[in-house]
Amino acid sequence: MSADQTAIGCGQYSRDELELAALARADAEVPVPAGVGEHIESCPVCRAIVDRFAADNAFLGEFVQVGRSRESSRSGSRAQAIAAEANLGPIAGYRLGDEIHRGGQGAVYRAEQLATRRTCAVKMLLRGRFASDRELVRFEREVEVVARMRHPSIVTLYESGVSRDDEPWFAMELVDGERLDVAVRARHASPREIAQLVKQVAEAVAYAHRRGVIHRDLKPGNILVDKDGVPRVLDFGLARADEDGEAAGNQVSPSAGATRAGEFLGTFAYAAPEQLAGDPNAIDTRCDLYALGVVLYECLAGRKPFEGARSIAELVEQKTHSAPERPSARNPAVDRDLDVIALRLLAADPARRYDTADALVEDLARYLDGRPILAREDSTLYVVGKTLRRHWLLSSTAAVLLVTIVASGIALAVAYARAERERARSERTLQGFREALGSANPESGKGSADISVDRFLGLIEENASDALKDEPNVLAGVLDTIGIVHLGFDDAKRAEPALQRALDERRELFNAGGCTALELAESLHNMGRLLILKNDLPAAEAAYREALAIRERDLGRDHRLALLTGRHLASCLRREQRIDEALAMYDALFRRASARPDYPPEEFAALRNGRAFIYFQNNQLELALAEFTGALEAVRRATGTDDDYRVGRSLFSIARVEDRLGRRDDALMHATAAQEILRKRKGGDAATVVDIEKLVSKLREPSKQ
């Protein structure tokens, strides 16, 4: 050994002592040997040496970070490997390898547990700017939570501890796999395969839920598909034990307040609307179901259900108030059942999602087995049927309301005309009224045997204008009603003056405080109908939108009249070829309508018909068929009979779709049934009758093959 092992510089102190002095400059904890400090002050030689050591230390200190950072660094990982060989890595007992992942909470390294030679993943909480006390609590929570669970689709936790640098860490099973979305894309997974994967994930989630554990951050990045194709859920970093726990007597740790009120933790796109709202009390297992819905949807459709929001507020708005397009609209291979399951999970109202992850597993299993799924679209016929009686009560109340608007005779005629839209019956009704009117008023009764509806309404309008001079609001109501009757006969020419007058009157009244916004909305709605008839779609849309805004504001979005105007607007959008908007609107209406037990089945039928036409237009024939069939069921329930022209029209629609699908026998059966019904009730639907005749004779032709 050379002399300078013990002494360097001026020779008074050893190298070790001067090195310590250098270290002490950067770290106050380092003990400086007695006398060295003073010596350096007075000895330029030793001071220069210590300066150099300190500079070396500072320079080399830069490499500490490099050694630990990023998987992109080949050299860095090698540093770790070399260090770990001596079992002197940051964590005793483990050899750290490459960084696999760096997330919001920490970095995950590939590692080897030296004692067992087992390969695993070690997750470390990042220090410094990443870590806070709250994150520490969260980290400990994560360990607690994951440690409790053993499931083939949940990544297993081995052990946890604190590193040499006082960093908390845990070792878990290393999953060699791809993110779910990447795996799905890479394999061109079919909807069936996707359903299979999501079912397995749902099983894992159900398992966790039974233990009172909510994941709260499910997303494709937290689901790895391993080499055997098994999805594995990891990163329970945001999970917290459900405070209410499970009745099964599992030990559930109480919330340690790791989640602050109003603090949003989950990842945006996958977060349920109630989660986005930031109310921790609103978060329950159904948030995970929502996230699974987004995952399922994204895998099926190749995009997220809600995209393009520029702020959380906008995203919440979208998630709460609009329905995503069906996955099948993006990916035709997706069938209806999966559409239903995905959209069910994405319901804004948690109560409309599946009750439990188990229920989701069950439905996915049913789908995979080819059995009928249990989830229904929001408007279940069951709900409709159950509430049929209440509905009838309500609609007769509505009729009574109508009566109060106009003179009772007119109101009844109008109600009839609206309900039936059949000239013949109206004429018959009119006959009765004419007689009644004639007996009451000898002047108009005489010589009026051939009076037409038009003339009749004209007379009323004249008389009303005169009689109701001082009651402009009542007059507007009468004019509206008269216009509607004309609309019932598709007579825009006669409807227009009445409706225009009614609307003008109401606008003026409203501005002067002489009528309510809702009355104005009624006139606007009717104007919308007229404009549709005139095929002035942009103007119609504007009128409907104005009416809708008022009705939603004053009655609520779920009110029957708001839904009615909404349906008309959707239909208008469809005619304007704004298919996506129309479909989204129909879906939203559908959801709201089915939340109302008293929603009229004929309105349901109209909603389904509207949606069916869109599918038909999009050539999504199976979906169209399903919707038309649903509409038919609703019509049957509404009318309580098969002997109604609306049933006939529904059957005809079904026949047309079946014809396009090449199902000749079914098409012929339904077309013939439609023909029978509509022939009996000829009149208003002459054009339809002719169309059916054409279809039936075409279907009866011998096949050309």
Place this chain on the structure above:
Amino acid sequence: MDLDRTTTALLAGLFDPRNAAAWEAFDLRYRPILVGFARNCGLKDNDANEIAQETIVRFVEEYRAGKYDRTRGRLGAWLVTIARYRMLDVKRRAGTARIARGDSAMVDLDDERSVSAAYEAERRQGLLREALEELRTKSRVDPKTVKAFEMLVYHSLSPAVVAEQLGISTHDVYLAKSRVAAKLREIVLRLESEYEETPGEWDAAGARPSDGLRA
């Protein structure tokens, strides 16, 4: 200095679209820096990778179009400006990057100084990594010396423990540290000259890619 490896040489090579080697070398040098940089700005891995790639492609396009003039600003500042606009786009798309990640982003994209500092830190890291790699593979420094250095510096072990583990004296451990420090200094100095960007020469205000970038 390896003249072919200088940024100047790389840039010269980049002019020729057929010079795949120059492209690769340029990409190899700057992409990891940009990825790390974007991550430090709060982007997720996917986005960060994308930003890095876009930035490099964009830069090369601009460069070939003659828009980049080295006399007006350093390459890094140019790259940062491109990347920053791209990140702001991502941020806008995601609402705000901070909330999207669910944690606080470290770098405020609106603050040019901290953005530049973040890039510089990343660039320096990249350079140090390269230096470390070179030390281990090409420098002919005794592996035991390297190991002593790593244990001492990287793992903050006491010289006594390192000495015991490696069967050498503490003096040797310190000596190893000094040798490695000198060697690394030499390598880093050379690499800096190859990168031709030293921390002191930053001129964030000088370089400005065309305004069209935002579009």
